Amino acid sequence: MIAQLKEKPVRSAQHQSEKQSIVLGINGVNVYYGNNHAVKNVSMPIHDRSITALIGPSGCGKSTFLRTINRMNDLIPGAACDGEIMYDGINLLNRKIDVVTLRKEIGMVFQRPNPFPKSIYENIVLSLKFAGIRGKKVLNGIVEESLKQAALWDEVKDRLDQSALSLSGGQQQRLCIARALALKPKVLLLDEPSSALDPVSSAKIEDLLLTLKEQYTIVIVTHNMQQASRIADSTAFFYEGEVVEYNDTTMMFTCPANKRTEDYISGRFG
Numbered sequence: 001m002i003a004q005l006k007e008k009p010v011r012s013a014q015h016q017s018e019k020q021s022i023v024l025g026i027n028g029v030n031v032y033y034g035n036n037h038a039v040k041n042v043s044m045p046i047h048d049r050s051i052t053a054l055i056g057p058s059g060c061g062k063s064t065f066l067r068t069i070n071r072m073n074d075l076i077p078g079a080a081c082d083g084e085i086m087y088d089g090i091n092l093l094n095r096k097i098d099v100v101t102l103r104k105e106i107g108m109v110f111q112r113p114n115p116f117p118k119s120i121y122e123n124i125v126l127s128l129k130f131a132g133i134r135g136k137k138v139l140n141g142i143v144e145e146s147l148k149q150a151a152l153w154d155e156v157k158d159r160l161d162q163s164a165l166s167l168s169g170g171q172q173q174r175l176c177i178a179r180a181l182a183l184k185p186k187v188l189l190l191d192e193p194s195s196a197l198d199p200v201s202s203a204k205i206e207d208l209l210l211t212l213k214e215q216y217t218i219v220i221v222t223h224n225m226q227q228a229s230r231i232a233d234s235t236a237f238f239y240e241g242e243v244v245e246y247n248d249t250t251m252m253f254t255c256p257a258n259k260r261t262e263d264y265i266s267g268r269f270g
């Protein structure tokens with residue numbers, strides 16, 4: 001039988017008191033591409049309504065690990081994983097879980113903005129229809145709410161029927177964030193979401209993430225040390241597939257426990 005993910009609990013004032021509870025409990029996760037052991041025995045907590053940054057040199061397994069959380073790696077031939085990613089009492093790496101439901105709960109935004117070649121409105125509505133949400137009034141409401149959450153509404157409310165491709169890169173990326181938010185996820189995974197953007201658009205994304213963390217749990221891969229130090233509550237330093245250090249971000253950047261972390265954040269390699 002296919003195990004369904006449980007209904008998402010309603011967020012409430014009581015939920016607020018659990019702010020630092022663990023949303024994703026990651027225990028001994030390994031990921032392989034054939035013989036390449038890309039992620040090695042990774043364990044860490046991901047706390048509720050916080051930003052966790054994954055940093056480390058190119059090829060150290062950050063994106064692979066991120067994609068494993070919502071099972072995007074399943075789509076890669078030859079990829080395999082083991083270990084536990086516990087979410088709401090369920091191991092997300094269990095082959096039997098419904099990945100479509102999982103990806104609604106744990107949404108993903110990629111490095112390059114990838115809107116559909118459709119209108120701004122359709123970009124959000126298509127995912128909702130796919131998720132079985134119907135009714136013009138309901139759909140319109142969610143479109144407005146998610147565009148507002150992504151700090152894009154004021155810029156696009158008078159041109160919802162225009163092509164998403166007519167937006168700037170930064171606007172397109174905020175649209176992709178709105179598209180993910182429309183499905184009301186609990187967790188948002190972002191793989192270098194501002195690396196393809198200019199500094200002004202990048203700053204807008206950072207501001208947006210700081211606002212969104214009041215409601216969502218965010219995990220972000222970034223190459224930008226300043227960005228990690230500005231926005232992340234916790235940071236994990238990956239090196240050759242392992243998490244060498246995981247800590248409160250301020251601690252990691254001011255007082256790294258490991259020499260390799262220190263060398264990386266001070267720009268000696270990577």
Ligand SMILES: Nc1ncnc2c1ncn2[C@@H]1O[C@H](COP(=O)(O)OP(=O)(O)OP(=O)(O)O)[C@@H](O)[C@H]1O
Nearest residue numbers: 033036038056057058059060061062063064065076
């Ligand atoms: N689709 C794939 N198929 C096979 N091997 C892959 C695939 N994606 C990544 N790898 C390998 O897995 C290892 C980790 O790569 P990954 O992209 O996760 O690292 P990363 O830290 O995110 O790098 P970057 O910062 O450059 O994006 C590398 O050895 C890479 O070659």
